[in-house]
Amino acid sequence: TIHDPVEPPQPSLNLRPDLVLWRAGHIVAVVDAKWKRLAPGPDIADVHQALAYAAALGAPRVVLVYPGARNRRWEYRVNDIDLGVHQLALRGSPPRCWAALKRWSESLTVERRQS
Numbered sequence: 001t002i003h004d005p006v007e008p009p010q011p012s013l014n015l016r017p018d019l020v021l022w023r024a025g026h027i028v029a030v031v032d033a034k035w036k037r038l039a040p041g042p043d044i045a046d047v048h049q050a051l052a053y054a055a056a057l058g059a060p061r062v063v064l065v066y067p068g069a070r071n072r073r074w075e076y077r078v079n080d081i082d083l084g085v086h087q088l089a090l091r092g093s094p095p096r097c098w099a100a101l102k103r104w105s106e107s108l109t110v111e112r113r114q115s
Helices: 044-057 094-114
Strands: 019-023 025-031 061-068 072-078 081-089
Touching: 025 044, 044 061, 044 081, 081 094
Parallel strands: 025 061, 061 081
Antiparallel strands: 019 025, 072 081
16 A cells, blocks of 8 residues: 655655455455564564554554464454454475465454454
8 A cells, every 4th residue: 555645755655564354345454474483472563563554554453473383362452453463383284384374364254253
């Protein structure tokens, strides 16, 4: 998403989250994948980036996704934005990794239907 400057000749802001989930023409969530370890918690810069995506795009939910040895998740509420921090165990053969990723993506859909 490009946000034009209020007064030119300022540069435009380019916000490009990894994944934007839409339903019925509305953004329901933004996902930002990180390729670093989650220890002991998310880097505050990652949280700021995720919240900026949600605010700029009007998304009610944003999820930070990290690789890890096991599946874990934490959920937070920041003002009116739901922030998820998810760790995915993507290990083993490519089919096994794809299956884990599919289960995780389906869990996002279920979470949004329940809200």
